[in-house]
Amino acid sequence: MDLRQLRYFVTVAEERHFGRAADRLRMAQPPLSQSIRRLEVDLGVELLHRTTRRVELTDAGRSYLVRARTILADVDDAAHEARRVAAGSVGHLAIGCVGSATYSLLPPLSSHLAAELPGVDFSFRGEMLAPDQMEALRTGAIDVALLRPTVADPSLTVVPLRRDRLVVALPAVHELAGHREVRVTDLRQADLIVHSAGQRSVMYGVVLGLFRDAGIDVHVRHEVGETSTLITLVAGGLGVAIVPEPVTALALDGVAYRPLVSPAATVDLAVAHRSDRTEPHLARTVDIVRRIV
Structure with missing residues (x-):
């Protein structure tokens, strides 16, 4: 038994006629009849009752038709799914x-x-x-x-x-919020809020490197693990933060963002x-x- 035999059987069962089924399958009638006979022999049951004018399904044939259609539909679905997987669609x-x-x-x-x-x-x-x-x-x-x-x-x-510029997040009431831009040296006395979580944050190293390169000490007041928490603390006036420019999408009342002027003020x-x-x-x-x- 193979899938071709199942397709032949379903077509004959739907047409109730070997000649019309052969035309639909674009094949000669004798090999179609032989294929159905072999299927019946393999199954050990009669699926079709043949007359000179029509073909009728036996009880076994009606039951087999339901399952054959399901099997063929599953095979088609499997092929469609495989093509979608290969195309990266699922x-x-x-x-x-x-x-x-x-x-x-x-x-x-x-x-x-x-x-x-x-x-x-x-x-x-x-x-x-x-x-x-x-x-x-x-x-x-x-x-x-x-x-x-x-x-x-x-x-x-x-x-x-891409390479993102760094900006300074400041409390809106901070004196530096009135500046068009901020330099690292302007933050000499500032309390910093930094990403840390055990000092494993990339930004932690970037920020400390900026202060080290500027030759000034850094005053870290708070270390946090989440950007939202960091900006919230800035809004609360607990310090300032150096963050990638895309963080400005997180707009909170009480926070002002200003460009950071530094040759190394970028992060990838x-x-x-x-x-x-x-x-x-x-x-x-x-x-x-x-x-x-």
Whole structure:
């Protein structure tokens, strides 16, 4: 028994006539009749009652027709699903985002992904520090990461996306909020709020490097793990923060953003995934991310 025999049987059962079925299948009638006979022999039952004018289904034939149609439909569905998988149109992906990307990129990204890959089930994790994202990629907890690049890892493919400028988030009542721009040296006496979570944040190293290069001491008042918490503390007047420019999408009353003037006042953004991941829907997702960013 093979799928061709099932298709032949279904066609004959629908036409109730070998001649019309042969025309529909674009084949000669004798081999069609022989194929149905072989099917009946293999099954050990008579499926069709033949007369000189018509073909009628036996009780066994009516029952077999229902199952044959189901089998053929499942086979067609499987082929369609395989083609969709090969085209990267179906699957599941978890995407992790660094804090600034959570607010500036996640809204348009999620919209584009839903429109261009409607068959892919996406989930998102925001406010992830880069080291946590890299570990989550290695373990499979997430599949794609929007992160600030750290030390190179040969097990991960990291594709640069853009370089973001740094800005200073200030309480709106701070004296520097009246300036058009802020220099690192202007923050000599400022209380800083920084990303840290155990000093594993990329931004923690960037901020401390800016002060070190300027030759001034840094006064860290608060260390936080989430960008939203950091900006909330700035709004509360507890200090100032140096953040990537996309964080300005997180607009809170009581916070003013000013450009930071420094030769090193930038930080990179990249998209990353495990190097051994080659699924088409993952590759299409990375392409969409690169195009949007």
